[in-house]
Amino acid sequence: MALPIQRCWSRLRAVTLQWPAAAGYHAKPVPLNLSGVYIPNPSDPNAKAWHKGPAFEAKLYGRYGRASGVRPEQLWPKPEELQRIEGEEKEWYPSLGEMLSRVEAKEKEELKKKQQREHLIAGNMAKMPKMVEDWRRGKREARQKEKEEKAKKQRLLLVAREKFGVTVDPRSPKFLEMMKDLEKDERRKLKAVKRMQLEEDRAAIAAAFAVKPPADSDSSSPV
Template sequence: MGALIRKEVLTVTIKTATTTMAAALYLLVRREHSLLNISTCHVLISKIFGKALSVASTETNLESSQPENKPKVEDEIANIRNVSNLPQRLRAKLSHVNEMPDLNDDKIQNNTRILRKIYAKYGKSSGIDPRIMWPLRSELKVIKEDERDWDPTFQDLVDKMKQKKLAEQKEKKEREERVAKNMAMMPKWIAEYHKREAAKQLAQNEQEKKKQKLLDEARDYYGYSITPQDPKFRQMIEEKALEEKKAKKAMKKQQKTERAQAFLQKQLEQKAKEEEEEEEEEEEKKNK
């Protein structure tokens, strides 16, 4: 009797829903001026009614089957109703299905985050130990460190302020000592600066004198005054530099020769001294 009542209710529900769908389809076709004619629309509506009645008949036949085949019947009903053809793991996430995932899956058993989500959604009916919601020791340590960084205690704030103040005082003291030390060295640095400036000025004056001397020599050589930009002046400087180079080379050679002569003279004197000492020793032996 109960099965018959459920069948009637289901049939009426499907007919009502199908009629609504058929009417909506008819209005859509009329409104959009589709190429489908009225007879084709009626054929589509008839097919929809036939499909709905076929589903209702199948569900009624499955419900009236033997009790021992009930799980199999429910699976077949679920397959018929699954018009989305989604896999079970994805279909279970739909809001109207809301089936709890299989906890025997290794990906779920080894993932604490997923287990916590399942317990938060299904509660005690999930069969998961509620202690899993409490953070692990490692997680609790990280949470405490984050709280200490982002929400310190009043004593931590006071200690941090004291450390900051001590660091500022230390920096101020070091800066004052550095300034005092630099001020004590200031007279020496000023004297060194003036000494460097004087040496620089002296070198500049010597350069100017040397340049003026070259200009005077160029005037005496050519018989008229020339400017430093004149090619003749540059040629004269190059010739003079070459002469100075030759003179330096000759001087080095002479110095080398003098050193060699001095070394040879020293060796001769040393040898003469040794021969003299040997003669004295021989005389002493003869006298003995």
């Protein structure tokens, strides 16, 4: 068992690099100055941008304390900055009471919308019988009108047959022209009937309100 393992190991060493050619790389140690406090100079033109500003000073004070040379009172935000921070906190981090009041107002609004929707549905359901009856009446009127139009067309066909003596196509110009003339005559007759009825009504009203003359008195006046 050991012989095959030795052969395999010898072949593996033959195909790999030799030890001197695979010498390890020894990097130089990083020069770190861990003694004291490193405080960059913001006025230095080579200073990094993140080494400037109150955020980095607050970081230095948080890490080194008084040894950083940063005065803690200058880290406190200015009034306008404090107002901006308070506004952001009120907008993005509301208090528990505000959150509960918002949830309650939202629930009330949803309940109000639900009640309005239920009231609308109830009102529509109450109107449903009348709407169905109106729809049925409209269908009946449409069928009646269709019957009247069909009867009118048949009557006009008979009139045209009597007038021309042959069967006339309802789509022909002669039939359409005759239909217009007959409709004009019917409207004229209807207007005449209405005018006569109006005159009769006026005459009846005038007769009803006519002032009768006083009757003659046969009695003589006293002497």
